[in-house]
Amino acid sequence: MSGAAVRLDDVTFSYGDTSMTFDLAVGTGSIVAVMGPSGSGKSTLLNLVAGFETPASGHVLIGDLDATTMPPARRPVSMIFQENNLFAHLDVASNVGLGRSASLRLSPRDREDVAAALARTGLTGKERRLPAELSGGERQRVALSRVLVRDRPVLLLDEPFASLGPALRREMLELVRELHAERGMTIMMVTHHPDDAEALADQVAFIEDGRIAAYAAAEKMFSDNAPAAFRAYIGA
Numbered sequence: 001m002s003g004a005a006v007r008l009d010d011v012t013f014s015y016g017d018t019s020m021t022f023d024l025a026v027g028t029g030s031i032v033a034v035m036g037p038s039g040s041g042k043s044t045l046l047n048l049v050a051g052f053e054t055p056a057s058g059h060v061l062i063g064d065l066d067a068t069t070m071p072p073a074r075r076p077v078s079m080i081f082q083e084n085n086l087f088a089h090l091d092v093a094s095n096v097g098l099g100r101s102a103s104l105r106l107s108p109r110d111r112e113d114v115a116a117a118l119a120r121t122g123l124t125g126k127e128r129r130l131p132a133e134l135s136g137g138e139r140q141r142v143a144l145s146r147v148l149v150r151d152r153p154v155l156l157l158d159e160p161f162a163s164l165g166p167a168l169r170r171e172m173l174e175l176v177r178e179l180h181a182e183r184g185m186t187i188m189m190v191t192h193h194p195d196d197a198e199a200l201a202d203q204v205a206f207i208e209d210g211r212i213a214a215y216a217a218a219e220k221m222f223s224d225n226a227p228a229a230f231r232a233y234i235g236a
């Protein structure tokens with residue numbers, strides 16, 4: 001895997017009378033923290049990239065592809081949500097195997113890759129467990145293992161560690177940082193935690209009222225030179 005650039009070109013979208021407009025260019029292999037008040041449009045932005053929502057106008061470009069109307073499964077993208085990433089009736093190995101084959105027809109090579117991904121995320125020995133028999137952190141490790149076997153150039157994280165305690169959250173962010181160093185995928189991560197953004201991201205996109213109010217290097221956004229609205233939002 002290596003990353004792909006993501007571009008939203010004059011993308012407009014609305015839910016009833018909530019209108020949003022996104023213009024954003026994310027460089028290949030960079031990590032962008034998507035931050036902003038509740039209801040500002042962070043999840044919608046990720047859903048437009050993933051293909052769960054389709055723009056009213058404008059274009060979504062991923063690498064060389066115009067993905068604007070492409071169905072989610074065909075996009076070179078993986079996404080992890082805060083919860084419900086796994087199928088409750090399938091064991092850990094099968095949930096990860098789905099990243100390779102939707103019908104779970106797995107070759108010996110696929111099975112090796114599933115085992116390697118589970119080893120990489122620290123889940124060896126838990127292959128036969130059901131999601132309900134795992135902790136919240138372990139379930140998100142399963143989701144990350146599936147990302148590894150899916151091997152797509154863009155990874156979208158919609159507050160995947162928000163319900164974990166602080167120490168575990170840091171541990172999971174560290175795992176994401178390592179996987180990024182190994183694979184080089186482009187990451188867009190929604191987070192409400194400035195510490196998480198500072199630890200992981202090289203860019204911060206600040207969303208306010210359905211538009212990108214600021215987009216700059218994390219170094220700048222977490223300095224005294226950050227836009228006033230962002231400083232107010234993080235309580236700086």
Ligand SMILES: Nc1ncnc2c1ncn2[C@@H]1O[C@H](COP(=O)(O)OP(=O)(O)OP(=O)(O)O)[C@@H](O)[C@H]1O
Binds near residue numbers: 036039044
């Ligand atoms: N399925 C939907 N139907 C109608 N309106 C929606 C839907 N999903 C989101 N909205 C509205 O669109 C706006 C943006 O929502 P979105 O979920 O993208 O915000 P967010 O920044 O991710 O919020 P949060 O931080 O609370 O998760 C909000 O006003 C929300 O109420």
